[in-house]
Amino acid sequence: MGKIDTKKKLKQSAIFQTSFDLFREKGFAKTTISDIVKNAGLAKGTFYLYFKDKYDLRDKLISHKTSQLFLRAHQALMQNPVDGFENQLLFVLDYIIDILEHDKGLLQFISKNLSWGIFKNAINAPVPEESMKFYEYFKELMAKSQIQCLHPEQMLFSIVELVGSTCYSCILFEEPTTMQDYLPHLHEIIHHILIIYTQPSPQEPLPD
Amino acid sequence: MGKIDTKKKLKQSAIFQTSFDLFREKGFAKTTISDIVKNAGLAKGTFYLYFKDKYDLRDKLISHKTSQLFLRAHQALMQNPVDGFENQLLFVLDYIIDILEHDKGLLQFISKNLSWGIFKNAINAPVPEESMKFYEYFKELMAKSQIQCLHPEQMLFSIVELVGSTCYSCILFEEPTTMQDYLPHLHEIIHHILIIYTQPSPQEPLPD
Amino acid sequence: MGKIDTKKKLKQSAIFQTSFDLFREKGFAKTTISDIVKNAGLAKGTFYLYFKDKYDLRDKLISHKTSQLFLRAHQALMQNPVDGFENQLLFVLDYIIDILEHDKGLLQFISKNLSWGIFKNAINAPVPEESMKFYEYFKELMAKSQIQCLHPEQMLFSIVELVGSTCYSCILFEEPTTMQDYLPHLHEIIHHILIIYTQPSPQEPLPD
Amino acid sequence: MGKIDTKKKLKQSAIFQTSFDLFREKGFAKTTISDIVKNAGLAKGTFYLYFKDKYDLRDKLISHKTSQLFLRAHQALMQNPVDGFENQLLFVLDYIIDILEHDKGLLQFISKNLSWGIFKNAINAPVPEESMKFYEYFKELMAKSQIQCLHPEQMLFSIVELVGSTCYSCILFEEPTTMQDYLPHLHEIIHHILIIYTQPSPQEPLPD
DNA sequence: CATGAATGAGTATTCATTCAT
DNA sequence: CATGAATGAATACTCATTCAT
Known part of the structure; x- marks a missing residue:
């Protein structure tokens, strides 16, 4: 049995x-x-x-690998406690970027096929305990840090898509620059995105 | 002949x-x-x-279609003069987004294959006059508007990758929301990216 | 047990x-x-x-279904006594034709695989009591009606093959006509076949 | 060219x-x-x-082989003129039976797949000049011999199906007897079928 | 330049059958 | 007796590419 x-x-x-x-x-x-x-x-x-076929395998494999990636980042976060949502988010993203920088094959495989849908749901994880929903995970982090945010999903979406597509280009082709080089700017853009979405009103003029 | x-x-x-x-x-x-x-x-x-083969055709077709897209946006911009680089940039992006919203097949075809490399160089354009280099084009717009920017390429890269990957998801899958819905936030993020790159960097003072 | x-x-x-x-x-x-x-x-x-395998199953199934068919016809004959061999033969044939007309799947399945050999011997009947030998059955009917016939087996063979192959075409494809339409002619041909085989052959006089 | x-x-x-x-x-x-x-x-x-596939080949091959068979019979008939429709019909049938007796592989191949539809139309003949319609051919022979017949198609159908299915059994399995043995009886049945269908009225009682 | 008949390597998928449990 | 996971031989069909005309 x-x-x-x-x-x-x-x-x-x-x-x-x-x-x-x-x-x-x-x-x-x-x-x-x-x-x-x-x-x-x-x-x-x-x-x-x-x-079912090669495509079925591919889809399950992407879920599997993406899950693993976040799981490792999550475990690292647990062992190196960081305060505040922004720092936690950056920790997780940097951790993942670091892995991908050292495993370009993984980046190549995942990025070509990753979409926000898979990221958000990661439902089809072949191993049940993997089927963590990342979006839920980050919402929880936000809640713990008592972050107020009107459109948390859109915020994460913006960040994830930006990170995903810029990583792909910087890491794999070093275009327009290396990841090393780009990372501080990426952090800054993320910082601003957090500001935008956690401001009382997105319509109001930005403080300078 | x-x-x-x-x-x-x-x-x-x-x-x-x-x-x-x-x-x-x-x-x-x-x-x-x-x-x-x-x-x-x-x-x-x-x-x-x-x-040479199907892949050669595909690559040339992507260049061709991408060029067409920018050409149309450029021509529209010429007929509706807009002041300032930010407004010009947004005009072009919005124009292209609008086209893609009405031609999802085009979006699907281009996005799967578009990369910053193609965007920047558009080298293989089969018709010579199409082979405008978009990056050069925007740098020119910037110059005309007398914008000072330390890393213009990175700035455009950040914007283009963000727009490209979020469009793909919002238009084709309406995930996490519709393009209509997301557009104002996208504008705001772009606005901030412009601020980030055109302001004295926190790390390094702008040369004068 | x-x-x-x-x-x-x-x-x-x-x-x-x-x-x-x-x-x-x-x-x-x-x-x-x-x-x-x-x-x-x-x-x-x-x-x-x-x-043993699929073919074994098929063969046993054909025997089984063919046996059932004749069994049902036989039972009907027992309940509606008919006089004379010709009438009995026609009763049985018509009865079976009627069943097949209403169960084309059965006709399709049986006809493609039925041969005079199976018809005559029905050897592989999986249930012993089914393994009635039809030829023997008809010979018995003939004997009871005191029919004299030089080549009873050939006579039945001619009739069975004619009925079998014409039914197949008329019922399944209505080609060249419907079974309804063809039935009277079929009866008439059978009638003549009976005449031929039970009359003194033109070539060789019947022994007395 | x-x-x-x-x-x-x-x-x-x-x-x-x-x-x-x-x-x-x-x-x-x-x-x-x-x-x-x-x-x-x-x-x-x-x-x-x-x-298109193996089945397409098979169907075209059946048409082809069947056509050839009749063509050969027809050519033989042309060279050995025979008077009267019945004699012509028997000549053709005997000629074909003779071929089949000497080419059991051909018989096996054709019979399993021949149906009245193919016989009547033989439309898909790959070589155009082969696409003779046998039914038309025999109707012509009948007309030439000034035979009156109410249901010529049914008559031929009855004969063809009878000949086809009895040949198969007699030639391939010698069941219930050899073709040699069965042939005179087959002729006699055909003779009677002709009588039946060329009688003034099929409804009228048969003369004894 | 243009054609399209011929090529044949390449691949996904099925399914009868076995045998350890 | 019963099971059903594992097997792997077997096969149909595709399609990019070539080259003689």
Whole structure:
């Protein structure tokens, strides 16, 4: 009973690991299911017991990897307590950026396919305990820091999209500059976005 | 000579038009070269006289479509003179956003493939006069408005990436909200980005 | 013992019923063993406890269904006594044609696979009491009606093949006409076949 | 121009010949397209330039072979003039039966798939001059012999179905007897079918 | 320049069958 | 007896690319 379930988990895990390596190495399109099962030491048919097709695998893998990323950032945050929502947010973002800078394959794989929808819900996480909803997580952080914010979702959306797309370009192509170089400006823009959204009224003129 | 050139242009144009329609309709991956030439009324071999392969066509098409987009925005700006760099920038962005809102196929096609590199250089423009470099264009606008800016490229990069990725989500999926809804906040963030980059940096004083 | 036998019968029966429905619905080739066991609520391995493979199942099913058909016709004949071999034969044929007209799936399934061999011997009947030999049955009817016939087997063969193949076309495709339309002609041809085989052959005089 | 067309004909012909041999040898189901093209000395893709799939090939092949059969019978008839419709009909049928007796593979292949619809129309004949409509052909023979017949189509249908299905059993399995043995009886039944359908009125009582 | 017939490597997917539990 | 996870051989079909005409 437990044995069979354990074996099943192992197989799925093997497919995850192998396919991720291959996607990183050769790209999604050039990776074949034959490649995956051959490297995972499984029969072809077995693949189809766990995933509908290559696209299903990809989607589940993105959820999985994104979840892992946030989980690691969250755990780091727990071990290095930081005060205030802004600092916490920056800590998490910087932590993730740092990981991605050292794992460009991961960045390449995730970014091409990540969307706000996946980010917000991360519902299809194959392992239940991973299916944390990041948006909920940040809202909680905000609440704990007693931040007032009219449109918390839009605020996070703006930040996440900005960070995601600029990272992609700076880290992978160093265009228009390196991540090192860009990071302080990114922080400053994020700082301003927080100001904008936590101001009493977005219409009112900004203080200078 | 001129005749032959005209004929060549016509064929290339036919491939552009047909392939764009098909990419919009069925997506890039599902569109075959057979499809394209059949719809364009050409022989298969003819395709290879004009493009190296499907990827070459796609890249040239993206440049072409992106150029067109900016060209239209630029022409609109010429006819509705607006004062000041910020207003000009917003005019151009809003104009493009409006087009994309009404042509989601175009948005889908461009966004998946647009990167800062293409945006900045637009090098492969098949029609020479299209190969305007947008970055240069904006730098010129800035100069005309006598804007001082330490890192103009980074500033535009931040804005373009933010606009690009948020548009994609808001227009195509209305996530987390509609473009209508999000637009004022986007404007405000852009406003702040301009402030950040055109004010004396907190770290380093502007040279005079 | 009896219990186990009952259970076995039940499973076999479930496979028969389910597979027949599926064969009718999707055809033999498109029906998979997975389909069958899933619908029958059994495990895949169980199938192989009862049948060698799909072909074995099909053959047994044809025998089974053909037997049922004749059994029903026979029972009807018992309840509506008819005099004379020709009338009895026509009664049985008409009865069966009527059933097939109302169950085209059955006709389709049986006809594609029925041959004179199966008809004559019905050897593989899975349930022993079904394994009535139709040819023997008709010979008995003939004997009871005191019909003299030199080649009774050929006579039945001619009739059965004619009825079988014309039914198939008339009922399933209404080609060249409907069964309704064709039936009187079919009767007349059968009548003549009976005449031919029960009259002194032109070539060889009947032995007395 | 003519060269290319000739080559195309040759390729189709090669596929026809090769596939027919393979179908005869291993059966339709067990013959793969890979087999066919390998034996025909063609590339896989080439197959799909000429036929939609294996089923398309089979149907066209049946038409082709059936047409050939009748064509040969017709040519033989032209060279051995026979008087009267019945004699002509029997000549053609006997001629075909004779061919089939000596080419059981052909019989096997055709019979499993021949239906009255194909017989009557033979429309899809790949080579135009083959697309003779047999039913029309026989109607013509009848007209020439000044035969009056109320339901000529039904008459031919009855004969063809009878001949087809009895041949199949007698030739391939010698069940219930050999074709040699059965032939005179078949002739007699056909003779009677002609009588039935050419009688002034099918409703009127048969003369005894 | 233009054609389109021919190519054939390449890939996803199915499914009957087995066997450890 | 029953199960159903695992297997992997088998196959249809696609499509970018070439090259003789």
